[in-house]
Amino acid sequence: xxxxxxxxxxxxxxDGDGDLDAVTARFHNTVEEQNFLWLENPGQVVPGWAQHxxxxxxxxxxxxxxxxxxxxxxxxxxxx
Numbered sequence: 001x002x003x004x005x006x007x008x009x010x011x012x013x014x015d016g017d018g019d020l021d022a023v024t025a026r027f028h029n030t031v032e033e034q035n036f037l038w039l040e041n042p043g044q045v046v047p048g049w050a051q052h053x054x055x056x057x058x059x060x061x062x063x064x065x066x067x068x069x070x071x072x073x074x075x076x077x078x079x080x
Contacts, residue, residue: 003028004026004027004028005026005027005028006024006025006026007024007025007026007027008024008025008062008063009022009023009024010022010023010024010063010065011023012038012065014038014040014052015040017043018043019041019042019043020041021038021039021040021041021049022038022039022041022049023037023038023065023078024036024037024038024039025037025063033057034056034057035053035054035055035056035057036053036054036055036063036078036080037051037052037053037054038051038052038054039051039052040052054078055080062080063078063079063080064078064079065077065078065079066078066079
């Protein structure tokens, strides 16, 4: 997390443990290194949350979490 700039954050339980995790986008210094990731809430006060990169090299800022429905089945999606 050092030397990164973070943008939008969506609070969402990504691992099904009941804790809200942080889904975010970030860039490193020159904007050439961009990641879309989620930070795992450990459920207790500890320094640092585990990082789970979803996608490298983008998106930088613009993403949304939406719920799509197809044939009665829900699909929880991130759109970038």
